[in-house]
Amino acid sequence: MGEGSELIDKIRAKARELLQGGRVDCFIGYEEGSRGRARPAFIYDPQDAERLIWDERCAHNLVTYLHQFKSPLRRGEEPPRVGILVKPCDSRSLNILFREEQIERERVYVVGVTCDGVRTNGRPQERCRRCAERVPLVYDIVMGGVPNVLGRDDYADVTKLEQMSPRERLAFWTKEFDRCIRCYACRQACPACYCFECVAEQLDPAWMGIAIDLPQKQFFHAMRAYHLAGRCSGCSACEEACPMGIPLSLLNRKVAREVEALFGYKAGQDAETPPPLATFKKEEQLPM
Amino acid sequence: MASNNPYLPYLGTLVGVRDLATGVKMFQVALDDPGERAGFTYQPGQFAFVSAFGVGEAPFGLASTVLRGPLLEFAVNRVGTVTDALHRLGEGDVVGVRGPFGNWFALDKMKGKNVILLGGGIGGAPLRPVIHTILDQRADYGRLTILWAARLPSLLIFTDEFDGWRAAPDTALHVTVDQGDEAWTGNVGLITELLEKVAPAPENAVTITCGPPIMIKNTLLTLKRLGFSPDQMIVTLEAKMKCGIGKCGRCNLGEKFVCTDGPVFSCAEIGQFLESF
Amino acid sequence: MQVTTREHLTAWLDGLAGHLTLIAPKTVEQRVLYRPVADSSEIAFDFARTDLPVKEHFLPPTHVLLSIEKGKEGVRLGEPSPERERVVFGLRPCDARALRVLDALFLKEPADPYYAERREKTTLVGLACREMGETCFCTSLGLAPDEAGDVDVMLTEMEEGGGEGERGRGREGGRRYAVQVMTEKGAAILGVLNLEKVEGTLPVPPAGSKTPVLEAGAWPRLFDHAYWARLADRCLSCRLCTYVCPTCRCFDVRDYEVPCEGASSGGASNGSAPGGRIERLRAWDSCMAEGYRRIAGGHNPRLTKGDRLRNRLYCKFCYYPQDYGPVACVGCGRCIAMCPVNVDVVEVLADVATL
Numbered sequence: 001m002g003e004g005s006e007l008i009d010k011i012r013a014k015a016r017e018l019l020q021g022g023r024v025d026c027f028i029g030y031e032e033g034s035r036g037r038a039r040p041a042f043i044y045d046p047q048d049a050e051r052l053i054w055d056e057r058c059a060h061n062l063v064t065y066l067h068q069f070k071s072p073l074r075r076g077e078e079p080p081r082v083g084i085l086v087k088p089c090d091s092r093s094l095n096i097l098f099r100e101e102q103i104e105r106e107r108v109y110v111v112g113v114t115c116d117g118v119r120t121n122g123r124p125q126e127r128c129r130r131c132a133e134r135v136p137l138v139y140d141i142v143m144g145g146v147p148n149v150l151g152r153d154d155y156a157d158v159t160k161l162e163q164m165s166p167r168e169r170l171a172f173w174t175k176e177f178d179r180c181i182r183c184y185a186c187r188q189a190c191p192a193c194y195c196f197e198c199v200a201e202q203l204d205p206a207w208m209g210i211a212i213d214l215p216q217k218q219f220f221h222a223m224r225a226y227h228l229a230g231r232c233s234g235c236s237a238c239e240e241a242c243p244m245g246i247p248l249s250l251l252n253r254k255v256a257r258e259v260e261a262l263f264g265y266k267a268g269q270d271a272e273t274p275p276p277l278a279t280f281k282k283e284e285q286l287p288m
Numbered sequence: 289m290a291s292n293n294p295y296l297p298y299l300g301t302l303v304g305v306r307d308l309a310t311g312v313k314m315f316q317v318a319l320d321d322p323g324e325r326a327g328f329t330y331q332p333g334q335f336a337f338v339s340a341f342g343v344g345e346a347p348f349g350l351a352s353t354v355l356r357g358p359l360l361e362f363a364v365n366r367v368g369t370v371t372d373a374l375h376r377l378g379e380g381d382v383v384g385v386r387g388p389f390g391n392w393f394a395l396d397k398m399k400g401k402n403v404i405l406l407g408g409g410i411g412g413a414p415l416r417p418v419i420h421t422i423l424d425q426r427a428d429y430g431r432l433t434i435l436w437a438a439r440l441p442s443l444l445i446f447t448d449e450f451d452g453w454r455a456a457p458d459t460a461l462h463v464t465v466d467q468g469d470e471a472w473t474g475n476v477g478l479i480t481e482l483l484e485k486v487a488p489a490p491e492n493a494v495t496i497t498c499g500p501p502i503m504i505k506n507t508l509l510t511l512k513r514l515g516f517s518p519d520q521m522i523v524t525l526e527a528k529m530k531c532g533i534g535k536c537g538r539c540n541l542g543e544k545f546v547c548t549d550g551p552v553f554s555c556a557e558i559g560q561f562l563e564s565f
Numbered sequence: 566m567q568v569t570t571r572e573h574l575t576a577w578l579d580g581l582a583g584h585l586t587l588i589a590p591k592t593v594e595q596r597v598l599y600r601p602v603a604d605s606s607e608i609a610f611d612f613a614r615t616d617l618p619v620k621e622h623f624l625p626p627t628h629v630l631l632s633i634e635k636g637k638e639g640v641r642l643g644e645p646s647p648e649r650e651r652v653v654f655g656l657r658p659c660d661a662r663a664l665r666v667l668d669a670l671f672l673k674e675p676a677d678p679y680y681a682e683r684r685e686k687t688t689l690v691g692l693a694c695r696e697m698g699e700t701c702f703c704t705s706l707g708l709a710p711d712e713a714g715d716v717d718v719m720l721t722e723m724e725e726g727g728g729e730g731e732r733g734r735g736r737e738g739g740r741r742y743a744v745q746v747m748t749e750k751g752a753a754i755l756g757v758l759n760l761e762k763v764e765g766t767l768p769v770p771p772a773g774s775k776t777p778v779l780e781a782g783a784w785p786r787l788f789d790h791a792y793w794a795r796l797a798d799r800c801l802s803c804r805l806c807t808y809v810c811p812t813c814r815c816f817d818v819r820d821y822e823v824p825c826e827g828a829s830s831g832g833a834s835n836g837s838a839p840g841g842r843i844e845r846l847r848a849w850d851s852c853m854a855e856g857y858r859r860i861a862g863g864h865n866p867r868l869t870k871g872d873r874l875r876n877r878l879y880c881k882f883c884y885y886p887q888d889y890g891p892v893a894c895v896g897c898g899r900c901i902a903m904c905p906v907n908v909d910v911v912e913v914l915a916d917v918a919t920l
Contacts, residue, residue, distance in 0.1 A: 035699065039907035042798040060906065064801070068870075179593055181617070181626065181849075183808045185905055188801035201856065203369045210817050210848040212626035241905035243616065243805055245595050294675040295630050295818075295845075299640055341633045341640065342843050344819045346861075368861025382640040384633075501864055528860045530818045530850075533675055537815040538850075538858065540876075541866075542785075543884035562788045562879070565866055 007113075008054050010143050011085065014111055016049040018083045024109050025073065025080035028065055030058040040065065054085070059118040059125065061237040062086065063093040063191040066103050083109040087118070089127070091136035092233035092268025093191040098138070099271045100231075102194060112139030114147045120240065127236045127249065130154065137269060157247075158254050173218070173251075179244045180217045186238035186248050187224060192231045199223060225251045230259045230277045233268040294533050297339050297384030298324045300360070305379055308363055310442040312410060313375055314351070317360045317385060325358050328388065332395060332417035333524060333552045336387025337532055338362055340373035345384060347529045347547070349414035349498075355424050360385060363413035363445055389532040390551050393496060393522065395421055402430040404488045406507055408437045408479055408499025412445050414524050414551075415498055419449075423456050432459040433488050437479035437499070439466045462486055479503060480510045490515040496522045501565055508555055521555035525565050541565055566765050567745075568723065572738035573759040575605035580757065581652050588622055589654040590615050599653065608654065610740075613698050614897060618811035619653055619660045620667065623683045626849050630679070630818065633843040645679075651687045652754060659703045659897040661691055661715035663811030669889035670814065679847075688754045691716030697771045700898030702911050704773025708895060711770040717751030720744055721767050743767055776911050777918045778892070784883035787920050793878075794871035796913065799906040802870050804851035806900040806908070807877070812885075812893040815857075817850035852877055878913060 015027040031041030031051040038057035042065075043049050062084055069082045086094060091112055097103045114135050117128030134147030164172060184200070187193045199207045200220050207223075208216050232252045239249040260266055263276035304316030315338070319325040330336075330350055339345040346368070352361035366375045377383065395418065403422060407415045415434075422429045434453060438444040444463065453461045464475035464482040475482055479499070488495075495516060497507045504523050511521050527539035527546040539546040542562035544553075558565075569577075581587050582604050589608040591600040596616040597609050632643040664684070671680040694701075694710035703710060713719035723741040744760055745767075746752050807813040823842045851857065853873050859865040867873050885893035894910070901909050 033907035034909040034912045035901075035907075037907050040799040042795070065799075176594075179596060179598065181808045183803050183805040183851075184854075185801065185803040185805045188803040189905055197856075201854075204372070206369075209821050209846070210627075210819050210850075211821075211846055212848055241801070241803070241805075243809060243903040292675075293631075293644060293678045295678075296642060296644065299642065339820075341635070342820050342822060344845075365862075371861065382635075384642075501866070526860065527866075528858055530816065535671065535677055535814075535816075536818070536850075537852065537880070540880070540884060542879070543887040545888075562785055563866065563872075563876070 007144055008052070011054055011111065011113070012049045012052050014141065014143075015043055015052055015083060016046045018109055019043065019046040019049065023081065024083040026069065027052075027083035027085075028062045029085040029111075030054060030060070030062075052085075054113060056117065056119045058085075058087075059120060059240060061090045061093055061189070061191055061235045063090050063097065064189060064237065066097065066108065066191070067194045069107075070103075079107065081107050081109070083111060085111050085113060086136055086139070087113060087115040088133040088136045089115075089131065089233060089235040090191075091138050092133075093235055094138050095268045095271045096192060096231055096233055096275075099273070099275065105271070110136075110139045110141075112136030112142040114142065114144035116147055116149050125236065125240070126157075127234065138271065155253070155257055157250055158257050161250060161254055173221075174214065176246045177214060177217045177221060180221070180246055181244065182212045182217060182220065183243065185241040185243065189237040189241035190228075191235075191237070192228055192233070193224070199227075221248070221251065225255050228252055229255045230263070230265060230275045231267050232256055295386070295531070297337070297345070297386045298328070300383050300385045302377055302379050302381050302383060303359065305377070308445045309438070309447075310440075311366045312443070312445055313364050313366075315362045315364055315374065315377075315383075316352075317362070317383060318358070319360070319385060320382075328358075328360070328385075329354055330388035331392030332421055333392035333414060334388040334390045335414075335532070335551060336360065336362075336385050336389065337529075338364075338374065339384030339386070340370050340377065341382070341384060343373040344370050345386065346370040347389070347526070347532060349524070349526075349551075350388065351413040351416045353417035353420045353424075356420060363410060363416075365410040386532060389547055391549070393418055393524075393552055398494050399428045400430060400492075402433070402488070402491075402493040404433045404435070404493060404495040406435045406437075406479060406483065406495065406497040406499070408503040408507075409439065409443060410445065411497075411499030411503070411524075412436060413498075415496060416446060416449075418496060419453060423453070423459070426457060430458070430492065432456070433486065434459070434461045435479055435482055435486065436461065436463045437465065437482065437503075441465050441469050441472045441474075460486075478506070480506050483507065483510050483514070487514060490517070490520060494520050494522065496524070498524045501525075504565075508558075518556035518559060519554055523553055523555065523558065524551045525553060526551065527565070566743055566763055566767065567760045568741050568743050568763050569758060569760050570738060571610065571740040571742070574720075574742065575608075575738075577756070577758040578605040578608070578654060581754070585650040585652060587652050587654060588619075599655075610655070612655075613694075613696070614657060614701070614899070615660075616899070616903075617809060618663060618897065618899065619656055620663060620811050620814070622651070622653065622687070623664065623667065623680055624671075624814055624816070624849075627846055628679065630845045630847050633820070633845065635841065635843070648682050648686050651683075652690060653687055654690045654692075656689050656691045656716055657694060657897075658691060658708060658710060658712040658715065659701075659895040660811050661689055662703075662708050662712065662895045663897070664689075665715050666812045666885075666889075666891045666893055666895065667814060669891055670885075673889065688750050689716040689718070690751075690754070691719040693719060693721040694771065695722055695768075697773050698898055698902075700901040700911075701896060702774050702776055702898060703896035705776040705778055705911075705914070706892060706894060706896045709770055710773065711767065713745050713747055717748045718744065718746055718755065724768055774911070776914050778914055779882065779917055781883045781886040781892075784879055784917075787917060788875070788879070790920055792916065792920055793875035794869070796908065797870040797874040800853075800870045800874050800908055801906060802853055802855055802873065803905075804849075804853055806904055807851040807853055808849060809899040809903055811895055811897055811899075812881070813851075815850050815852055816847050818845060818847050820845050852880070874908070878910070882914075 018024045027043040029052045033039035130153040131151045236249040300317040300319045337345040348362040468476045530536040534548040592609045597612045634641045671677040720742040881893040
């Protein structure tokens with residue numbers, strides 16, 4: 001992808017420059033993990049920029065970590081400014097968070113990188129196969145070569161779901177959620193899930209119970225899908241994080257497709273367009 | 289499953305509910321089963337779980353003492369879902385009680401010593417049975433100094449007992465609030481400031497502090513400055529708990545559990561904790 | 566040495582399934598989980614390690630502690646009905662050791678009657694590991710992939726004549742297992758299982774890694790090290806590691822009204838209905854969750870991810886052994902395999918040895 005080690009050097013140099021110049025207090029990127037995996041990296045010291053890598057193993061959506069940098073690192077200080085490496089899909093999450101005023105644009109230095117797709121354990125991810133956006137949508141600087149591959153999203157997976165009868169769909173999702181363990185990895189990996197107190201854990205009112213049983217699990221996933229309506233960037237971090245291999249992005253894509261059909265809106269394309277479910281237009285009045 | 293189930297509560301009836309302060313109520317519980325009532329013996333410092341059936345249970349310090357009767361008394365501050373549900377109960381309603389749990393104040397070791405008690409807000413509740421024990425066995429203990437505090441006058445608990453405490457021999461009560469109101473004529477200031485003012489002598493003395501974590505930490509620092517050694521400073525801690533018997537894993541401070549190794553700890557023990565409470 | 570064949574095993578298991586609950590590894594979508602099976606045809610005999618540990622059958626994700634009935638005569642408390650007798654088949658030594666680790670806490674006075682009953686009513690038929698998984702490190706914790714001391718019966722698959730890998734259809738039934746009866750309970754369950762006495766020795770277990778594991782007393786001095794906060798930077802604060810871990814056991818307890826006949830409990834409820842039935846539920850909880858230690862009123866002694874991740878590791882390698890004896894980790898490697906952000910306990914152990 002890109003220019004290989006030359007690109008990695010450019011990323012490292014940029015991170016080093018940002019940290020040395022005090023433009024950012026922390027640079028979030030990827031580093032070599034254990035057992036041949038890549039993992040999120042948090043660089044605070046310019047000389048640690050050497051740890052940064054960039055290759056097809058860098059699948060995580062790092063935007064979710066911006067939420068933990070909203071408070072000062074030390075008492076009495078300003079919240080830290082952060083540099084972040086984003087792929088095109090991650091950049092959509094950024095736009096959503098900028099639009100929702102969760103992250104201040106000026107506090108983030110965005111290093112965008114073009115992407116030919118990522119892999120999990122050597123296997124290309126499904127979302128990359130159908131990805132048509134190979135250049136980040138928002139950045140302060142973009143790196144990487146012209147992307148080689150351009151995918152196309154035919155929503156075949158969603159169509160297959162829609163061809164099932166309601167009964168078949170219920171049976172399908174019941175079978176999938178049966179092995180959910182309510183570990184919340186999906187929620188925690190998601191950049192758009194940032195509520196201080198999630199509906200799933202609220203005690204007063206107790207929207208759902210603590211039980212790890214099918215009714216609560218169905219409620220949680222349906223609720224989360226609705227809360228993401230018009231807000232999901234399609235990054236699949238949820239599905240990648242799930243230990244039980246539940247096709248969560250299918251559910252979110254179904255909802256996203258509904259939103260697109262109803263409002264002509266796709267989340268994350270920019271940070272200006274008002275999201276449909278947070279906007280009321282007079283002409284949307286229901287007939288009396 | 290035998291009745292040897294530590295998660296099974298005793299059933300009890302609320303025989304008394306009265307307001308202690310804003311948002312704080314005193315619950316008097318009589319255990320229904322006579323055998324359970326007779327067998328429920330406890331020491332000052334211990335706690336029990338009280339169930340608001342339909343919502344859940346939470347741990348509360350026992351604010352009563354067996355010396356004064358079989359009724360179990362709990363001071364309950366309305367801050368969460370269980371306490372809110374308890375506050376909506378009235379006399380005659382059924383609650384569950386599990387306990388007694390935890391360790392207790394070594395009152396025997398305090399005999400012959402001057403005892404200084406520092407209670408902040410709802411933290412005064414576990415100190416009440418200590419006061420009652422000392423007053424009921426007055427000759428066994430030295431000077432009793434009580435420092436009582438709350439954020440506001442309306443949050444002071446057991447105000448109806450203040451006169452009785454002051455009237456006891458060789459007993460002093462000092463009260464302070466963080467912020468007064470129009471009617472308040474007493475001390476205004478933190479309990480640590482009051483403590484510096486009263487400046488009890490550390491010789492032959494022991495202290496017990498209970499209140500919010502920040503109050504405990506600052507009070508211990510002040511006591512240290514006044515010359516008290518870690519062994520002379522006793523505290524009782526609270527933590528979120530779900531079982532009270534050391535199974536749910538929740539209330540640990542390092543390898544110690546507040547429910548089984550505590551809730552009473554000495555400052556010396558706290559100094560060994562890896563974690564802060 | 567006693568041996569049996571796959572064919573005889575399946576017949577025996579079918580017999581067992583007829584009169585008690587048989588729990589065995591089962592393929593569920595692309596995962597292998599210990600699940601109740603109706604007969605041996607549902608069993609996944611060839612698997613490396615199940616994705617969830619067997620602990621879910623001893624400390625269920627959710628179960629009823631007691632029922633509370635409010636009627637005209639007052640309040641009546643009820644305990645759940647007795648559990649059925651069960652056999653767990655295909656238990657890996659790490660999961661079996663994990664039960665011993667949990668025993669040290671849950672059977673300690675006052676014993677947890679729900680756990681104790683399940684332990685008592687379950688016979689464990691183990692299956693020794695033929696290979697070490699990529700993330701396995703049981704050997705670093707003094708465990709062996711063929712450890713038989715924690716089960717009632719231990720099966721070890723024998724190498725077929727020409728070596729491993731004879732996976733042809735007709736040969737499946739002929740696959741041979743050495744059978745070691747470890748306890749009286751194990752002897753009792755064997756019943757009519759066809760056993761043949763042969764000469765020979767058990768296969769040599771696969772060799773494992775030897776990551777240094779710092780003993781409990783050496784951890785406290787590292788408590789304030791900056792390492793923990795840095796490690797936790799990438800932690801998502803989900804609950805995945807604790808839920809897939811065979812020895813993690815923290816739980817939550819809460820009451821719920823049972824809405825109506827046949828409907829499930831665990832649903833939302835804040836009040837207490839004048840009549841009707843309430844269930845007190847116990848469910849898995851996790852020390853990694855942000856609100857785990859938060860008390861009503863807001864105070865939270867473990868506010869940061871670093872505090873919580875440090876606590877989890879210390880609980881496993883420092884506190885649990887000090888309080889109960891065994892280290893609360895059996896080296897199964899599930900957390901390593903499944904953590905989305907590569908928090909790797911083997912890497913942590915290696916790091917800690919050098920801090």
